[in-house]
Every structure is written in structure tokens, then in C-alpha cells.
Amino acid sequence: MENIKTLYVTGYKSFEIGAFQDNDPKITVIKNVLKKEIIGYLDTGLEWILVSGNLGTEIWAAEVVAELKNDYPELKLGIIYPFKDFGSNWNEKNRANIEKIELLADFVDSVSHQPYKSPAQLKMHTRFILEHSGASLLVYDKEYPGKTEYFLKDAELFSEKFPYEIRLISMDDLQNSME
Template structure:
């Protein structure tokens, strides 16, 4: 039904994750993988589309590569960076993850074919991704504002024109997963 899903969400600093060793990061990654798996199975999703920004997008890219390797060999990952060299300002561990996801992607390109010039490139990125995908999976809570609000504005505009479902993964979903795993682990 829906073949391509944009995946986005908070940047690491927006949710208090300042390194890859953060104690809740494995749960967040599993929650993303669980949400992606549900969408793949429910919608016969074949493409995961990210822009490669730090945080949820790169973690989703990593999850998509794992799902492709282990469960869904036909799944494809597209990385559509908003501009050339976006990773130059990323901290070193994020650059490493970006390169891993970029190298593993089935399709990669740049939305604006030039280096960063101004914020309009980011607006164009949001509009482009919303227009070129069938649905979106967003790790976001409307009560905890962050940069995903800009993509959501473009996605909601797209949803007003076409059938474009927005699926949210919230911090509460991650907390539920943590509780569920702790209960299962206690049995």
C-alpha cells in the first residue's frame, strides 16, 4: 500500500543523548526497529528514506540496514542529504555512523547539489522528502518541541493534499519498551 517511508525525529541533544553509550539509546534503537518492522509488515514497505541527520535519522538508517541484513532482504534504504558535506560539522562518532549508513544505502544523493548556503535548503529538504515519500514515521512528541516540527509542517501539508499517514513513535513508546523488556527480563 505505502512503498516509501520518510523516517525522522529528534537530534541527539534534543533528547539528552550526548554519546553512543547513553543508557537509553539501545531501547530507543529497538523502538525504532520495532516501529519500522511493523510498518514493513503492515504496508509492505520497500523503501526507508532519511536525510542522514544525526540522531533518529541515522539510528533509523542503522536499523534499516540491520533489518535488511537479518529479516527483510528486499528492504531498501535511501539517504537524501540536503546538501554536500553535511557531515563535516558532525562529531567524529556521528561521522563514522553517517559513513556506515551512507555506504550501506541502496540509493544516495543530494537534494541541493551544492554545499550549505542558507536555511532554505533545509526547508526544501523537508518539502522534497514529504512529496517524494508515501508516509512518515516520526519519533516526536508534540509537547516536547524540537527540529522535527519543521518536517512535520511539510508532512502535514502533504497529508492535506494526498493520503500521507503520519506515524508517531513517542518517548512514552520508548518508556513502554523499557518497562516491557525489564518485566520480560525479570521472568
């Protein structure tokens, strides 16, 4: 297993798992599991975490990276939005979450420098992420479908042609982490 230098983290959006308050205990569980997983990658040479700025798992992952920087100052956070003005139509609280992680990030850009026009921008974004990361860490369980399923299918197809690691954190993993 080669060392992963860049890890893309994604998974359920907050509404998909019913976590609407920042103090929801589910968020603490997810962040603890993400932290443990990311430390495992750090111990083998991880340098970058990439997220797309989606609410839920990706925001929580960015917050975990910010915490980990105390012990791993070399760790970098990149936010790669699918398109320009991503999240601009969100409510104030959600936009505040995006602004907060942008302040924590070492790099912020978007794959498409146009505002949202078509699903092709999302496809281009997925392709970019797959080509610029060595692995993906997904808080996702195939038994509980969500939007992450689209990324997972593309990642699985990509991994058939290129060396690409996909690590799923399932509902059982989250449950077991609390015991």
C-alpha cells in the first residue's frame, strides 16, 4: 500500500443524517471517527485533506483538520468547490460554516470558474478530485443511500483503472466507535 499524500473526505450531508444543531451528538461521533482515520493516514505520510465545502461530513472534516494541525502542523486543508459562488444561495448559518472553514483552509478554489450552469460541472469536479487525490474517505453506508452514492460510483469506476483507495466509514463503524 503506497503512502497517500492527498485524501478527499466526503460523506453524508447534515440533513441526510438529521444533524441540524452544531451540538448534535452524532457530529461528535463522526468527528471522532474521522480524526482517528485521518491520524492513520498522517502516520503514513498524508499531507493534504481535500473537501468540496458540502454541509455535513465535509465541514466536520475541515474542523477536524483544524484541530489536528496543533499536533500535525504540516497537514494542509484544501477546499475545491465544484463551481464559483458555491453555497451562495444557502441560509446565513450555512454560509457562516463555509466562511469558517475557508479561514481554516490552506487553499481554496473551484474547478469551474463559472457559477452553476449544468451537472457537467459536478462531473468535472468529481474527475478533478479523483485525479488529484490518492484516496477517498467516505462517511457512507451503502445500506443508507445518500447523494455521496454518485461520487462513490465514479470513484469505484476510477479505481478499476487507476490505483485509488476508497475507505468507507459505515453506520456500524460509527456505532462501534461509541462502545
